Amino acid sequence: MDPVNHPRLTLLTHPLVQHKLTIMRRRETSTGEFRALAREISLLMAYELTRDLPVRDVPIDTPLEPMMAPAIVGKKLCIVSILRAGDGIASGMLDLVPSARVGHIGMYRDPITKRPVEYLLKLPEDVAERLVIVVDPMLATGYSAAAALERLKAAGCANLRFACLLAAPEGVSVLARTHPDVPVYACAVDRVLDEHAYIRPGLGDAGDRLFGTK
Numbered sequence: 001m002d003p004v005n006h007p008r009l010t011l012l013t014h015p016l017v018q019h020k021l022t023i024m025r026r027r028e029t030s031t032g033e034f035r036a037l038a039r040e041i042s043l044l045m046a047y048e049l050t051r052d053l054p055v056r057d058v059p060i061d062t063p064l065e066p067m068m069a070p071a072i073v074g075k076k077l078c079i080v081s082i083l084r085a086g087d088g089i090a091s092g093m094l095d096l097v098p099s100a101r102v103g104h105i106g107m108y109r110d111p112i113t114k115r116p117v118e119y120l121l122k123l124p125e126d127v128a129e130r131l132v133i134v135v136d137p138m139l140a141t142g143y144s145a146a147a148a149l150e151r152l153k154a155a156g157c158a159n160l161r162f163a164c165l166l167a168a169p170e171g172v173s174v175l176a177r178t179h180p181d182v183p184v185y186a187c188a189v190d191r192v193l194d195e196h197a198y199i200r201p202g203l204g205d206a207g208d209r210l211f212g213t214k
């Protein structure tokens with residue numbers, strides 16, 4: 001399969017998203033600007049990710065008269081952040097859906113096997129009944145994302161989506177193979193994953209740029 005040809009990949013091509021992403025990529029963009037842009041793009045991503053939530057007309061009273069007006073019904077949301085950089089996306093999404101629950105999955109890369117090892121899992125009790133949006137700004141090897149989705153499926157989640165800022169073709173390909181049922185949302189799919197598992201051209205280390213570490 002063409003790695004970019006994931007059966008359920010949506011690219012967020014909106015000019016505002018692309019413009020903000022371009023500024024985030026620039027070497028000279030400061031931590032403060034980077035964090036603010038991550039928040040803004042995440043809000044726009046949440047708008048797209050929730051486009052198909054079901055609505056039903058409910059009775060309300062305006063100051064002038066009663067009416068039937070659309071309101072979101074059905075599944076509630078949970079945003080699951082893959083630590084630590086996922087927090088930079090989760091916080092922006094929460095601006096748009098402040099009532100969403102937030103879960104966290106922490107994983108580190110085993111230096112020998114290069115595979116993710118879970119060190120933290122904290123999920124809301126009713127996570128299986130929610131629409132779960134898993135967030136990580138960088139879909140690089142795809143191994144952490146695949147492991148997180150597997151963990152959530154094991155917890156009973158059946159309605160999952162994955163959202164990232166940037167993806168490598170290799171990461172998209174891993175998700176296409178391991179979780180073809182899970183829709184993936186990305187602002188761009190870059191050229192390649194390098195030998196250090198960095199996305200090229202990319203934007204560098206998203207966690208370091210979000211939190212000002214190095």
Ligand code: URA
Nearest residue numbers: 138140198199205206
């Ligand atoms: N994680 C990052 O922060 N950047 C990359 O390019 C790849 C993984």
